[in-house]
Amino acid sequence: MTVIRALASCHFVVRAGGFVQTFLVLYLTQDRHLSAGTAGSVATAVGIGAVVSLLAGGWLGDRIGRRRTMLIGFSGTALALLALASADTLPAIWVAALLVGLLSELFRPAGSATVADLPGERERIRSFGLLFWASNLGFSVCTATGGLLVQYGYGLLFWLNAAAAVIAALIVWRRMPETRPSAPTGRARLLPAVLGDRRLLALALVFAAHFALFAQAFSSLPLVMAAGGLGTSTFGMVLGLNGVVILVAQPFAVRVLAGLDRYAVLSVSALLVGIGFGLGVFVDSGLGYGLAALVWTAGEIGIAVMFAATFTDLAPAGMRGGYLGVAYAAWGVGTALGPVLGTALLERAGPTVLWLACALMGLVSSAILRACRSLVLAGDSGGERGA
Template sequence: MRTARAWLSDTAGGLPGAFWYLWTGLLINRVGAFAMLFLPLYLADARQASDALAGLVVGAYGIGGVAGVLLGGVLADGWGRRSTLLWSHLAASVLMAGMAITTSLPAIALLAGLVGIAHSMPGPAFVAAIVDVVPADRRSRAFNLHFWAFNLGMAGASALAGLLAEASYLALFLVDAAATLATAVIIAWKVPETLAPATVRTTPAIRAGLRTPLTDRTFLAFVGLTFVLAVLSTQTSTVMPLAMRADGLSSSAYGLVVALGGALIVAGQLFVPRLIDGRRKHRVLAWATGLTAFGYGSLALADQLPGYLLAALVWTIGSMLAAPPNAEINAELAPPVLRGRYQAVFYLTFPAAAFVAPTIGGVSLQYLGDWHWLAVGAVGLIAVAGHLVTGPRRERRVAQLARTDAPVTSGPGRLTSTCPGPGGAASNA
């Protein structure tokens, strides 16, 4: 029987130390990112805000998130991954401490928008830095661990937030600020700058800003398919609670379904690389999207808790399989000097899905009833076909870019690319 150490070694795949410091920072960041989950309750209970006003403040946080993603991507490419990560975490820590002591609702709304910016800025820089330091043949494992840390951290955040909110909202915000500051300390202490030298940053591609990813048709086709998957996945937090209530199920039943998905990811995500390594990414994504579509489509037949739990099992497996190849493809299609910007455009699919899913899904559920879930499943199957059709062309482009990439040594222990094609990831010795 293999030892736990051997299994962990296979899972880690010889990943570099810089990755593990990034991973640790992300995990602490996610465990600590719980205060905003309770922002609506805080506004209603502690600040006596109306439901409408609370919604506007939470909306300010969401709008800030969209701006933060774009700003974080641009800064990650021009200013640096480390600088963007460090200063966004420091800013978030200060802003969160400010929210802890602020009593004015207009000031809280302003701070919520600024926190949304600061919370979203690190996303593109985190992923771009991982791509910089992890060799291409190990990125599947790196992104798998990245996805696992994100969900493990969120699970810990949900549990910790409930305890702190019952004790004190002041403690809720201050502990959040402290966890964010701890991430900043790890980055300042252990994470090097992974972006290529300044000579690479001044290329015409950098000066083109966001125009390059927004006119890259191959990349945008992939982003569109990811958006569809995000819309499907967002049904869990937007439309499904309404369907469960219509079926006479309690809030605790909904919590159990959500908890099942989180538990599956925490327990099983580390085994995913064994299932997908060596397989063509577009086929993995087709299977993953198909499972997700089947899971949500099957809710048309679910009217009791066991049916919802079985469906959640299926779509969670789909999400687990999709996470590593999604991140890998995004990295492969992004020129090294534009990784932050490509990540920013890619990350926009998630807030967009969070808007589209409830906006259209609520109307669909009201007028179509259970047929809504069949429509969701059908949309997912269209995305399956999209992956099968566009995948081979996308992979040919990645292979061509990899062949034309010519890495050269630009400093001690660092490799960069002389042309803006994927595959020239920086790697610190």
């Protein structure tokens, strides 16, 4: 389908060209000579903006259209990146970083709402899977080339990142029609609907916890591996293995999992992520961490296949963007809090307690996701009775 190929192209382009956020801390400490703490606060500003952006992107997608929201996000991101590159005072850097966060994630819930507008449950799951695959392919390109490009100066990374955003905007402008349902029902009542939907709130909370757990792969795990005498190259190979497995296995996983009960898939996947990190208690070599990564990567793939489609099922037609915005905001909150909470637990209690806590979190998340199926069925039955 043309619209999905265009959307997948956008995901690939913005991830492949997403150099600035990937190398932001290095840029601020090495090129701008800011302290690590100050650089971290700037990165936090981007993260705060991104959470707001995810909520706003879903709401705007329902209000002004998916296509227009993505155009605003991509074109605005290009300008915000150039503003960040030229900012020469700390307040200006903070403001520009916040703008990058506020604009850079508008496309994600709006694009997912475009997929949600498609007819056919299996087609939607396959399309969400393609977007996840394209994003991971783009991220692999970004990490593989960014380290080489940075030797020509960080300014080049900003220009290339801005160019990627412009290219994505052109793809949307030329190739993507508007898919928003014409019926205006519910667009003005998103907040009451969200607060009154216990199924949505339960899923948002459990996924925020899940993504906080998964964030240990990029925060606590490298610290534990370094403390165990394993170098950054070994950690890089573990992350590389994660990326390769996703690129190879995920298209096949979509075909296998699309016809299964999604809450069963989500429950098993959350458990696999918890077990994978819990194996950190028993491993101390690159091979051991690589095998553990295979387990949590299998769980990551299962979650990715079903994540957006699950929230899509809960949403009224006029609120698909808003519901998906809540879903991705849960992802943003989890990824923001995960490193802080994980490293704090690691510092105070040590790696064994951290990995056991991860295993417990995976078990609890798995149980809640299985229980959420009953909530959804009860909600559907209630809707049928009310009809």
